[in-house]
Each structure stands twice: as structure tokens, then as C-alpha cells.
Amino acid sequence: MEKDALIYVAGHEGFVGSAIVRKLRCLGYRNLLLRKEAELNLTDQAETRLFFQRGAPEYVFLCAEKVGGILANNTYPADFIYQNIMIQTNVIDSAYRNGVKKLLFTGSSCSYPKMCLQPMKEEYLLSGYLEPTNEAYAIAKIAGIKMCQSYNRQYGTNYIVTMPANLYGVNDDFDPRDSHVIPALLRKFHKANLSKEDVVIWGTGQPKREFLYVDDFAEACIFLMNEYNSCEIINVGSGEDISIAELANLIKQVVGFEGSIVYDQTKPDGMPKKLLDVSKIRSLGWKAKTSLEEGTKATYDWYKESGSAQ
Numbered sequence: 001m002e003k004d005a006l007i008y009v010a011g012h013e014g015f016v017g018s019a020i021v022r023k024l025r026c027l028g029y030r031n032l033l034l035r036k037e038a039e040l041n042l043t044d045q046a047e048t049r050l051f052f053q054r055g056a057p058e059y060v061f062l063c064a065e066k067v068g069g070i071l072a073n074n075t076y077p078a079d080f081i082y083q084n085i086m087i088q089t090n091v092i093d094s095a096y097r098n099g100v101k102k103l104l105f106t107g108s109s110c111s112y113p114k115m116c117l118q119p120m121k122e123e124y125l126l127s128g129y130l131e132p133t134n135e136a137y138a139i140a141k142i143a144g145i146k147m148c149q150s151y152n153r154q155y156g157t158n159y160i161v162t163m164p165a166n167l168y169g170v171n172d173d174f175d176p177r178d179s180h181v182i183p184a185l186l187r188k189f190h191k192a193n194l195s196k197e198d199v200v201i202w203g204t205g206q207p208k209r210e211f212l213y214v215d216d217f218a219e220a221c222i223f224l225m226n227e228y229n230s231c232e233i234i235n236v237g238s239g240e241d242i243s244i245a246e247l248a249n250l251i252k253q254v255v256g257f258e259g260s261i262v263y264d265q266t267k268p269d270g271m272p273k274k275l276l277d278v279s280k281i282r283s284l285g286w287k288a289k290t291s292l293e294e295g296t297k298a299t300y301d302w303y304k305e306s307g308s309a310q
């Protein structure tokens with residue numbers, strides 16, 4: 001991407017989109033095309049097409065999506081499948097119709113099968129059944145992946161697909177109804193420090209997850225936009241996983257909590273393990289920089305300073 005190229009970041013107010021905008025600005029990309037959700041409804045085909053005709057972006061980071069943790073995914077599958085399929089379909093097709101040079105689509109590690117071989121290589125996609133708690137979201141993401149690959153095959157476009165590990169970091173969603181495990185636990189430990197109550201962790205604590213700091217993911221997306229031109233999906237992760245029980249102990253230390261942890265086994269565990277094979281992106285010269293300890297501390301500092309902790 002040329003430094004003065006016109007770049008559209010779809011979903012720039014969101015968690016991933018805002019990290020990409022921060023990183024682009026920091027790297028000297030000045031010509032950003034941004035539209036708030038209130039100004040442009042990407043689930044509307046006519047509005048999205050008109051926006052692309054008038055705005056004529058050269059590059060697109062497609063980060064506008066409906067996301068949430070295990071509870072939100074399990075409770076609102078219709079919203080997850082509808083909104084994600086509408087947004088990505090409208091953006092990908094409008095990009096093609098208006099000659100966008102390159103588009104990056106954000107997939108998800110939850111699109112790999114529930115009982116996938118570990119670490120998960122890119123070629124294991126669609127090799128087994130999905131995890132039921134996030135099947136609707138995973139199917140929407142798989143549709144987006146296949147749409148990018150189909151447009152590349154039929155129309156010769158250059159649309160690339162990243163498969164991130166579980167992301168966390170500044171600007172994350174701390175609302176317990178929607179949040180992923182790291183913001184959820186930072187909030188729970190923070191509140192329990194004040195109330196002196198036990199912290200309740202969902203599930204057995206046994207599942208293992210790989211976490212990636214959102215600023216590292218943003219850096220990887222810009223790196224891939226500049227360096228990667230292939231129809232094949234590409235994993236983006238830290239290359240390490242940790243059990244939820246170990247994560248709870250780490251967050252307990254970060255927050256400075258001295259009380260007890262209890263497990264609520266009526267809540268779902270989700271996938272037993274999700275560790276990406278990151279050898280492909282490493283062979284291109286990119287590696288995650290932020291350790292889980294540094295990342296959770298930075299996220300906790302942001303949580304306290306942002307006012308979300310009130």
C-alpha cells in the first residue's frame with residue numbers, strides 16, 4: 001500500500017478496526033476513509049454500493065462484524081449469522097464492483113472444527129463438525145472466506161483472509177453479556193476486589209485458548225496487506241496456548257485479587273482447545289510481540305482509565 005493510498009477501514013469504531021486505524025496512522029498512512037455505523041449501514045446493499053461508488057477506496061480492511069463471547073454467540077445465533085453474512089457480502093461484492101485493489105477479510109479460529117487436530121493448520125478448515133456454541137458465527141465466517149476465494153478465482157481479485165486467535169486488548173468489550181474471557185475476567189476480579197466476593201469462572205477451567213493482543217493483530221493485518229497475495233487463508237496467533245484456569249490465576253495476579261475462585265460447570269466450555277499453527281506467517285517474517293502478561297496488564301490499565309470500570 002502506498003502511503004497516500006485511499007484506505008477504507010470498515011468497522012473503524014470497533015475493537016479490531018480501531019486498532020488497525022491506530023497502527024495505520026502510526027505508520028504514516030494518512031488517507032483513511034472512515035464511516036461511523038450511524039452514517040453507513042453495511043447490512044444495506046444499496047447504501048453500501050453507493051458508498052463504494054462515491055468513495056472509491058483502493059484498499060479495504062473488512063473488520064465490521066458482530067462479535068461476542070461464548071454466551072452471546074450461544075444466545076443470539078440468528079443475529080450473528082444474519083449481520084455477519086449481510087455485512088461481509090455487501091462489502092466484498094461492492095469492493096469487486098468498484099475495482100478495489102486489495103481487501104483483507106478477518107476470519108476466526110472458531111471456524112476450525114471442534115475436535116480439530118492441534119495445532120490447527122490452515123488446511124484443516126472444513127475437515128470436521130463445528131463447535132455448537134459458535135456454529136452460526138463460524139458458518140458466517142466460512143461463507144466470507146469462500147466468498148473471497150470465489151471472487152479471486154472467478155474475477156481475479158486479490159482478497160486475502162486472516163484467521164486470528166482469540167483477540168483481546170484496549171477498546172475491548174467489557175459488558176459481561178457480550179465479552180470474551182479476558183475482559184470478562186478482568187472485570188470480575190476488579191469488582192470482586194471491591195465487593196470481597198468469590199470470582200466465578202464459567203465452565204471447568206480446562207479448555208485451552210491462544211490469545212493475541214489486538215495491536216499485534218493490527219500490525220499483522222497491515223504486514224499481510226503489504227506482503228501476502230494468496231487465496232489461501234493465513235493463521236495469525238501468538239503460537240502459545242493456556243488453560244482457562246491458568247489464565248484466571250494470571251489475571252488474579254494482574255488485578256491483585258486475594259480471594260477465592262470457583263467454577264460454574266453449568267456454563268459451557270466451548271471448544272476444548274484452539275491453538276493455531278503459525279508457521280506460515282512466521283515464515284513470511286512476522287511474529288507476535290506482546291506477552292500475555294504485558295497485554296493483560298495494558299488492557300487492565302485501559303479498563304480502569306477508560307471509565308468502563310465504574
Ligand code: GFB
Nearest residue numbers: 069070073110134179180181184201202203207268269270
Ligand atoms: O472468550 P470466550 O467467550 O470464547 O470463552 P470462545 C473462552 C473460554 O473461557 C470458555 C471460559 O471456555 C468459557 O467458558 N470462561 C470462563 C468465560 N469464564 C468466562 C466468562 O466470564 N466470560 C466468558 N466469555 N468466558 C468465542 C466464540 O468462543 O471465541 C466466538 O464464541 C469467537 O465465536 C471467539 O470466535 C474468538 O473461545 O469459547
